[in-house]
Amino acid sequence: MALVWDLVEGREELKQTLRAAVDQGRLGHALLFTGSAGIGKRDLARGLGQILVCEQRTGCGECGPCCRLELGQSESWHEVESENGVIKIEQIRPLRERLSLANWNGARVVLIPAAEELNPQAANALLKSLEEPPEQTYFFLLTTHLSRILPTIRSRCQLIRVPTPLGKEGSTEANWGLDLNDSEAKELVQQNISWWTDVIRGARMPEDENWREVVKDRQGLQKCVQIWSHLIHRARRKAAGLEVPQGPDASLLEVLSSRALALDQTWMALLNLKSETEGQVDRLLAAECFWLGLRESWQ
Ligand SMILES: [Zn+2]
Numbered sequence: 001m002a003l004v005w006d007l008v009e010g011r012e013e014l015k016q017t018l019r020a021a022v023d024q025g026r027l028g029h030a031l032l033f034t035g036s037a038g039i040g041k042r043d044l045a046r047g048l049g050q051i052l053v054c055e056q057r058t059g060c061g062e063c064g065p066c067c068r069l070e071l072g073q074s075e076s077w078h079e080v081e082s083e084n085g086v087i088k089i090e091q092i093r094p095l096r097e098r099l100s101l102a103n104w105n106g107a108r109v110v111l112i113p114a115a116e117e118l119n120p121q122a123a124n125a126l127l128k129s130l131e132e133p134p135e136q137t138y139f140f141l142l143t144t145h146l147s148r149i150l151p152t153i154r155s156r157c158q159l160i161r162v163p164t165p166l167g168k169e170g171s172t173e174a175n176w177g178l179d180l181n182d183s184e185a186k187e188l189v190q191q192n193i194s195w196w197t198d199v200i201r202g203a204r205m206p207e208d209e210n211w212r213e214v215v216k217d218r219q220g221l222q223k224c225v226q227i228w229s230h231l232i233h234r235a236r237r238k239a240a241g242l243e244v245p246q247g248p249d250a251s252l253l254e255v256l257s258s259r260a261l262a263l264d265q266t267w268m269a270l271l272n273l274k275s276e277t278e279g280q281v282d283r284l285l286a287a288e289c290f291w292l293g294l295r296e297s298w299q
Pocket of ligand 1: 054055056057058059060061062063064065066067
Protein backbone atom coordinates (compact mmCIF):
# COMPACT_ATOMS: atom_id res chain seq x y z
CA MET A 1 0.00 0.00 0.00
CA ALA A 2 1.54 3.24 -1.12
CA LEU A 3 0.48 5.05 1.94
CA VAL A 4 1.44 8.71 1.76
CA TRP A 5 1.21 8.86 -2.02
CA ASP A 6 -2.32 7.43 -2.08
CA LEU A 7 -3.42 9.94 0.49
CA VAL A 8 -2.47 12.90 -1.65
CA GLU A 9 -5.78 13.67 -3.31
CA GLY A 10 -6.99 15.57 -6.32
CA ARG A 11 -3.62 15.66 -8.07
CA GLU A 12 -4.04 12.61 -10.23
CA GLU A 13 -2.52 14.07 -13.37
CA LEU A 14 0.53 15.46 -11.64
CA LYS A 15 0.94 12.28 -9.62
CA GLN A 16 0.86 10.18 -12.77
CA THR A 17 3.48 12.37 -14.43
CA LEU A 18 5.79 12.17 -11.43
CA ARG A 19 5.22 8.46 -11.01
CA ALA A 20 6.02 7.82 -14.67
CA ALA A 21 9.20 9.90 -14.33
CA VAL A 22 10.30 7.73 -11.39
CA ASP A 23 9.47 4.47 -13.18
CA GLN A 24 11.28 5.52 -16.35
CA GLY A 25 14.27 6.96 -14.50
CA ARG A 26 13.55 10.45 -15.80
CA LEU A 27 13.00 12.20 -12.49
CA GLY A 28 15.37 15.11 -12.06
CA HIS A 29 17.64 15.11 -9.03
CA ALA A 30 16.47 18.61 -8.13
CA LEU A 31 12.79 19.48 -8.12
CA LEU A 32 11.31 22.85 -7.34
CA PHE A 33 7.67 22.58 -6.27
CA THR A 34 5.82 25.84 -6.56
CA GLY A 35 2.23 26.75 -5.73
CA SER A 36 0.10 28.66 -3.24
CA ALA A 37 0.41 28.11 0.49
CA GLY A 38 -1.46 25.22 2.05
CA ILE A 39 -2.29 23.28 -1.11
CA GLY A 40 -0.28 20.22 -0.19
CA LYS A 41 3.14 20.70 -1.81
CA ARG A 42 4.75 19.13 1.20
CA ASP A 43 2.45 16.11 1.20
CA LEU A 44 3.21 15.58 -2.46
CA ALA A 45 6.96 15.85 -1.86
CA ARG A 46 6.75 13.50 1.10
CA GLY A 47 4.81 10.94 -0.91
CA LEU A 48 7.25 11.12 -3.80
CA GLY A 49 10.19 10.92 -1.43
CA GLN A 50 8.77 7.79 0.16
CA ILE A 51 8.51 6.14 -3.25
CA LEU A 52 12.17 6.97 -3.92
CA VAL A 53 13.57 5.64 -0.65
CA CYS A 54 11.28 2.58 -0.55
CA GLU A 55 12.92 -0.79 -1.23
CA GLN A 56 10.18 -1.60 -3.72
CA ARG A 57 10.11 1.90 -5.19
CA THR A 58 6.38 1.99 -4.49
CA GLY A 59 6.22 3.68 -1.09
CA CYS A 60 4.86 0.37 0.20
CA GLY A 61 4.63 1.62 3.78
CA GLU A 62 5.94 -1.74 5.00
CA CYS A 63 9.64 -2.09 4.16
CA GLY A 64 12.38 -0.86 6.52
CA PRO A 65 13.04 2.48 4.77
CA CYS A 66 9.30 3.22 4.53
CA CYS A 67 8.70 2.46 8.19
CA ARG A 68 11.67 4.50 9.37
CA LEU A 69 10.49 7.37 7.23
CA GLU A 70 7.00 7.27 8.71
CA LEU A 71 8.44 7.15 12.21
CA GLY A 72 10.62 10.16 11.44
CA GLN A 73 13.76 8.09 11.99
CA SER A 74 15.00 7.83 8.43
CA GLU A 75 18.65 8.36 7.60
CA SER A 76 17.59 8.80 3.99
CA TRP A 77 15.53 11.87 4.72
CA HIS A 78 16.90 15.31 5.47
CA GLU A 79 14.74 18.33 6.07
CA VAL A 80 16.14 21.82 6.19
CA GLU A 81 13.72 24.12 8.00
CA SER A 82 14.22 27.83 8.11
CA GLU A 83 14.92 29.44 11.45
CA ASN A 84 13.22 32.79 12.01
CA GLY A 85 12.50 33.10 8.33
CA VAL A 86 15.99 32.38 7.07
CA ILE A 87 18.08 29.36 6.09
CA LYS A 88 21.76 30.00 6.74
CA ILE A 89 24.91 28.45 5.36
CA GLU A 90 25.50 26.89 8.79
CA GLN A 91 22.56 24.62 8.00
CA ILE A 92 23.74 23.70 4.51
CA ARG A 93 27.37 22.86 5.34
CA PRO A 94 26.65 19.94 7.69
CA LEU A 95 24.10 18.67 5.20
CA ARG A 96 26.72 18.63 2.46
CA GLU A 97 29.08 16.78 4.74
CA ARG A 98 26.51 14.12 5.52
CA LEU A 99 25.63 13.72 1.89
CA SER A 100 29.27 13.28 0.92
CA LEU A 101 29.61 10.15 3.05
CA ALA A 102 30.29 7.22 0.80
CA ASN A 103 28.82 3.74 1.23
CA TRP A 104 25.27 4.87 1.20
CA ASN A 105 22.81 2.39 -0.24
CA GLY A 106 19.57 3.55 -1.74
CA ALA A 107 18.13 6.96 -2.39
CA ARG A 108 18.28 10.01 -0.16
CA VAL A 109 15.98 12.98 -0.18
CA VAL A 110 16.66 16.52 1.00
CA LEU A 111 13.50 18.52 1.58
CA ILE A 112 13.65 22.30 1.87
CA PRO A 113 10.09 23.40 2.62
CA ALA A 114 10.64 27.17 2.29
CA ALA A 115 13.35 27.46 -0.34
CA GLU A 116 12.82 31.20 -0.79
CA GLU A 117 14.28 31.63 2.68
CA LEU A 118 17.73 30.38 1.72
CA ASN A 119 20.02 33.36 2.16
CA PRO A 120 22.51 34.01 -0.66
CA GLN A 121 25.42 32.20 1.03
CA ALA A 122 23.27 29.18 1.80
CA ALA A 123 21.88 29.17 -1.73
CA ASN A 124 25.39 29.25 -3.18
CA ALA A 125 26.50 26.39 -0.99
CA LEU A 126 23.47 24.40 -2.02
CA LEU A 127 24.12 25.22 -5.65
CA LYS A 128 27.29 23.11 -5.56
CA SER A 129 25.24 20.09 -4.52
CA LEU A 130 22.64 20.77 -7.17
CA GLU A 131 25.35 20.99 -9.82
CA GLU A 132 27.07 17.80 -8.81
CA PRO A 133 24.55 15.84 -6.81
CA PRO A 134 25.79 12.82 -4.89
CA GLU A 135 24.54 9.61 -6.38
CA GLN A 136 20.85 8.80 -5.82
CA THR A 137 20.31 12.04 -3.96
CA TYR A 138 17.22 14.10 -4.64
CA PHE A 139 16.62 17.69 -3.63
CA PHE A 140 13.02 18.79 -3.20
CA LEU A 141 12.71 22.55 -2.88
CA LEU A 142 9.29 23.97 -2.08
CA THR A 143 8.21 27.53 -2.49
CA THR A 144 5.18 29.77 -2.50
CA HIS A 145 7.29 32.61 -3.96
CA LEU A 146 8.91 31.46 -7.16
CA SER A 147 10.15 34.97 -7.95
CA ARG A 148 12.23 34.97 -4.78
CA ILE A 149 14.23 31.91 -5.80
CA LEU A 150 17.68 32.78 -7.17
CA PRO A 151 17.82 32.23 -10.94
CA THR A 152 20.91 30.07 -10.52
CA ILE A 153 18.98 27.70 -8.27
CA ARG A 154 15.89 27.80 -10.41
CA SER A 155 17.76 26.96 -13.58
CA ARG A 156 19.12 23.79 -12.05
CA CYS A 157 15.77 22.48 -10.90
CA GLN A 158 12.94 20.78 -12.69
CA LEU A 159 9.96 23.04 -12.02
CA ILE A 160 6.81 21.35 -10.72
CA ARG A 161 3.81 23.63 -10.66
CA VAL A 162 1.37 22.31 -8.09
CA PRO A 163 -2.11 23.44 -9.11
CA THR A 164 -4.71 24.61 -6.64
CA PRO A 165 -7.13 21.72 -6.27
CA LEU A 166 -10.37 21.94 -8.18
CA GLY A 167 -13.39 22.88 -6.11
CA LYS A 168 -13.14 23.95 -2.54
CA GLU A 169 -11.35 21.24 -0.68
CA GLY A 170 -12.68 22.57 2.60
CA SER A 171 -16.36 22.22 1.82
CA THR A 172 -16.55 18.43 1.57
CA GLU A 173 -14.16 18.27 4.49
CA ALA A 174 -16.37 20.47 6.68
CA ASN A 175 -19.53 18.39 6.32
CA TRP A 176 -17.66 15.13 5.86
CA GLY A 177 -18.79 14.70 2.29
CA LEU A 178 -22.39 14.32 3.45
CA ASP A 179 -25.26 15.60 1.43
CA LEU A 180 -26.87 17.19 4.48
CA ASN A 181 -27.19 20.66 5.86
CA ASP A 182 -24.61 21.73 8.40
CA SER A 183 -26.46 21.02 11.62
CA GLU A 184 -27.81 17.63 10.50
CA ALA A 185 -24.38 16.59 9.29
CA LYS A 186 -22.78 17.84 12.49
CA GLU A 187 -25.15 15.85 14.65
CA LEU A 188 -24.77 12.64 12.69
CA VAL A 189 -20.97 12.95 12.69
CA GLN A 190 -21.00 13.61 16.43
CA GLN A 191 -23.20 10.53 17.05
CA ASN A 192 -21.01 8.31 14.94
CA ILE A 193 -17.89 9.46 16.75
CA SER A 194 -19.41 8.53 20.08
CA TRP A 195 -20.58 5.13 18.75
CA TRP A 196 -17.07 4.36 17.55
CA THR A 197 -15.55 5.56 20.78
CA ASP A 198 -17.79 3.22 22.80
CA VAL A 199 -16.93 0.18 20.73
CA ILE A 200 -13.21 0.87 20.54
CA ARG A 201 -13.19 1.21 24.31
CA GLY A 202 -14.54 -2.35 24.46
CA ALA A 203 -18.33 -2.07 24.48
CA ARG A 204 -20.04 -4.80 22.47
CA MET A 205 -22.35 -2.28 20.84
CA PRO A 206 -22.62 1.52 21.07
CA GLU A 207 -24.39 2.56 24.26
CA ASP A 208 -26.70 4.92 22.44
CA GLU A 209 -29.33 2.56 21.01
CA ASN A 210 -30.27 5.12 18.39
CA TRP A 211 -27.70 3.64 16.00
CA ARG A 212 -30.16 0.83 15.28
CA GLU A 213 -32.76 3.25 13.98
CA VAL A 214 -30.22 5.03 11.83
CA VAL A 215 -28.69 1.98 10.16
CA LYS A 216 -32.04 0.21 9.55
CA ASP A 217 -32.67 2.78 6.92
CA ARG A 218 -30.73 2.21 3.70
CA GLN A 219 -29.68 5.83 3.33
CA GLY A 220 -28.95 6.06 7.02
CA LEU A 221 -26.46 3.23 6.81
CA GLN A 222 -24.92 4.69 3.68
CA LYS A 223 -24.38 8.00 5.44
CA CYS A 224 -22.78 6.23 8.37
CA VAL A 225 -20.47 4.32 6.03
CA GLN A 226 -19.53 7.63 4.45
CA ILE A 227 -18.66 9.09 7.85
CA TRP A 228 -16.71 6.00 8.84
CA SER A 229 -14.70 6.12 5.61
CA HIS A 230 -13.95 9.73 6.33
CA LEU A 231 -12.85 8.91 9.86
CA ILE A 232 -10.47 6.22 8.66
CA HIS A 233 -9.17 8.43 5.91
CA ARG A 234 -8.39 11.15 8.43
CA ALA A 235 -6.75 8.63 10.77
CA ARG A 236 -4.59 7.26 7.96
CA ARG A 237 -3.48 10.76 7.03
CA LYS A 238 -2.64 11.49 10.64
CA ALA A 239 -0.75 8.20 10.97
CA ALA A 240 1.25 9.08 7.87
CA GLY A 241 2.23 12.44 9.34
CA LEU A 242 0.09 14.45 6.90
CA GLU A 243 -1.94 17.44 7.84
CA VAL A 244 -5.49 16.76 9.03
CA PRO A 245 -7.94 19.67 9.29
CA GLN A 246 -9.35 20.04 12.78
CA GLY A 247 -12.59 18.24 13.44
CA PRO A 248 -14.82 16.98 16.24
CA ASP A 249 -12.96 13.66 16.21
CA ALA A 250 -9.66 14.76 17.77
CA SER A 251 -9.47 12.23 20.61
CA LEU A 252 -10.83 9.36 18.51
CA LEU A 253 -8.21 10.18 15.86
CA GLU A 254 -5.46 9.94 18.44
CA VAL A 255 -6.48 6.35 19.11
CA LEU A 256 -7.23 5.38 15.52
CA SER A 257 -3.95 6.71 14.17
CA SER A 258 -1.87 4.98 16.83
CA ARG A 259 -2.22 1.42 15.53
CA ALA A 260 -1.60 0.85 11.85
CA LEU A 261 -2.61 -2.80 11.79
CA ALA A 262 -5.94 -2.29 13.52
CA LEU A 263 -6.61 0.66 11.25
CA ASP A 264 -5.98 -1.50 8.18
CA GLN A 265 -8.29 -4.20 9.50
CA THR A 266 -10.99 -1.66 10.14
CA TRP A 267 -10.57 -0.28 6.65
CA MET A 268 -10.94 -3.76 5.14
CA ALA A 269 -14.03 -4.43 7.25
CA LEU A 270 -15.52 -1.17 6.11
CA LEU A 271 -14.87 -1.91 2.43
CA ASN A 272 -16.64 -5.17 2.99
CA LEU A 273 -19.61 -3.51 4.61
CA LYS A 274 -19.70 -0.94 1.83
CA SER A 275 -20.06 -3.59 -0.86
CA GLU A 276 -22.64 -5.42 1.23
CA THR A 277 -24.78 -2.33 1.60
CA GLU A 278 -25.00 -2.07 -2.17
CA GLY A 279 -26.94 -5.35 -2.28
CA GLN A 280 -29.87 -6.69 -0.29
CA VAL A 281 -28.70 -7.32 3.23
CA ASP A 282 -30.03 -7.27 6.72
CA ARG A 283 -28.56 -3.88 7.51
CA LEU A 284 -28.92 -4.19 11.24
CA LEU A 285 -27.06 -7.49 11.22
CA ALA A 286 -24.37 -6.13 8.90
CA ALA A 287 -23.81 -3.19 11.25
CA GLU A 288 -23.72 -5.47 14.29
CA CYS A 289 -21.03 -7.56 12.63
CA PHE A 290 -19.10 -4.43 11.89
CA TRP A 291 -19.21 -3.34 15.54
CA LEU A 292 -18.00 -6.75 16.66
CA GLY A 293 -15.15 -6.68 14.16
CA LEU A 294 -14.25 -3.16 15.20
CA ARG A 295 -14.13 -4.13 18.85
CA GLU A 296 -11.99 -7.15 18.08
CA SER A 297 -9.50 -5.16 15.98
CA TRP A 298 -8.98 -2.61 18.75
CA GLN A 299 -8.88 -4.98 21.73
ZN1 LIG B 1 8.54 0.58 1.12
